[in-house]
Amino acid sequence: MLRFIHTADVHLDAPLQTLSALYELRQDDFRRTMRTIRDLVLDRQADFWLIAGDLLEYHGGRRSTALFLRDLFASVAPVPVCIAPGNHDPWHPDSYYQTLEWPGNVFWFTPEWGAYEFPDKSCVVYGWGFPQPHVYESPLPAFPGRLHGYRHHLMVLHGSVVNGGADGHHPYAPVTLEELAAAGMDYIALGHIHKPAVFLHPISQTPFAAYPGSPEGLSAKEAGERFVILGELDGDGRLRLEHVPVQSRIISRREVDVAGAETTEQLVNVLERELADEGDGRLLYLTLTGERPAHFTPPVEVLEQRLSRFFYVQCTDRTWPDLDAEQLQAQSGVWGRWLSKLAEAEAEAEGADEWRRDVVRMARREALARIGGIMR
Ligand SMILES: [Mn+2]
Structure with missing residues (x-):
């Protein structure tokens, strides 16, 4: 049994219009939500914490927030934290993702496809990260394929699931369900869309990819409870997904x-x-x-x-x-x-x-x- 917590689109330090006087208090909510997710990783004894991008804003993200993340991730060690940068936090050389020293249990994905091997869990986690805010092409054609000799295969990816053929005009890494399915993953932890969505495999018609949505609402549109996904994968590759509410404020x-x-x-x-x-x-x-x-x-x-x-x-x-x-x-x-x-x-x-x-x-x-x- 393999268990993971999947989150995305936290958007720490994002500018929040209309909240000017309450901005710092609201940012404290977002950090509290991250601590709630961290507690979930520990309480549910997750094997992985998967974060599918738009975690800390590249523009406006503060060093103190990056240090907060560093300490938070260190507190779940040795649980691996696998992070795929998105369009709001691309893999820039001067990003805190590259300039800070991160704990050994943090695994970054970059604009070159990565595969981290965890032999004791018989699992590989694959991922890709945005090189800059706009990416008009799917990164999946460059995916080198699965590694042999492992039971479980997970992927972390920030991008837009588009219906039918990608038209080449969508600026945020458009991917089709067919492309995602062809990668042969047990689960794909997606980020970018702030509304939760679960995708069924086109052939087996069972869940194989999902957007957890933003775990703390960023605007009036993101009302109600907000979630992370707790996933469980049994030895036969059967996947069970649970939405766990984590928001600090509704x-x-x-x-x-x-x-x-x-x-x-x-x-x-x-x-x-x-x-x-x-x-x-x-x-x-x-x-x-x-x-x-x-x-x-x-x-x-x-x-x-x-x-x-x-x-x-x-x-x-x-x-x-x-x-x-x-x-x-x-x-x-x-x-x-x-x-x-x-x-x-x-x-x-x-x-x-x-x-x-x-x-x-x-x-x-x-x-x-x-x-x-x-x-x-
Ligand atoms: Mn995004």
Whole structure:
């Protein structure tokens, strides 16, 4: 039985827009997540820690963070840590990957295919690393093939799994499932795509490659639990994959209908009720919707302040005022003419596809919000 922990796309020291004042605290979260993964490597007695790229940002990555990684990796010795650099942390001569002295249990992959042999585990770990941020060709045609005399074969690779033939225009090492399958691996630890995905072998239709996703959310899009993959390979080459949540903080995206609220206190009451299931300390990306009284615009700064039990709140107001659109339309002013035009567009879109009807409806809602903002 061979066991491994697979992670990728941690993006330590990445610039995180909108978090300026909280940046250092959030970076501390990312390092805590790395420690959680390290604990998992030790607790589950993993044979390997596979890291498939975009670990420490080449641009902006700090020496202190590189030293943190060095100490962290030393703390799992003698467990091998196998790292394949990605497009955010390419194998540059002046990268910390090359300028620091790393513990003996850290194995780097470079732009020349590498194969590290672990005879006591009857395993070879193969890998390749980005030479620079943009790589338009698949690295797999240059893969020299499997070594003989070993039971298990693992690969670590950062790149984009593309459907069908690679078109040569994708800048991040495009690889096809067929190419990956042809390498004859028991498992391919992929990185690059931040959403978890497991790929089935085109012939056996069983899992043989995966993206674990980012273990800590980097943006509002990376909401909910975040994972690493715990893999187990038995003597017959059967693979079992388990997704283990490791995030330090959850990012939540919520839309709350605040229709009818016409004071800040009423708004806060609605939000406290609707968000009761959201744990303290989360990052909350909140959107307000619903028809509101024209006289009252939600004060987003105040709401952000009142929701201070969260680590970070970004509140976006998408409510619209309860203007009498028909009465405005009946008047000959510029607002009336604008709304009439949108009413015409809405009528025209009636027989069109749903996407077009949505666009027209959003345009009308936006127009009402703008008009309401001015007439307030
Ligand atoms: Mn990447």
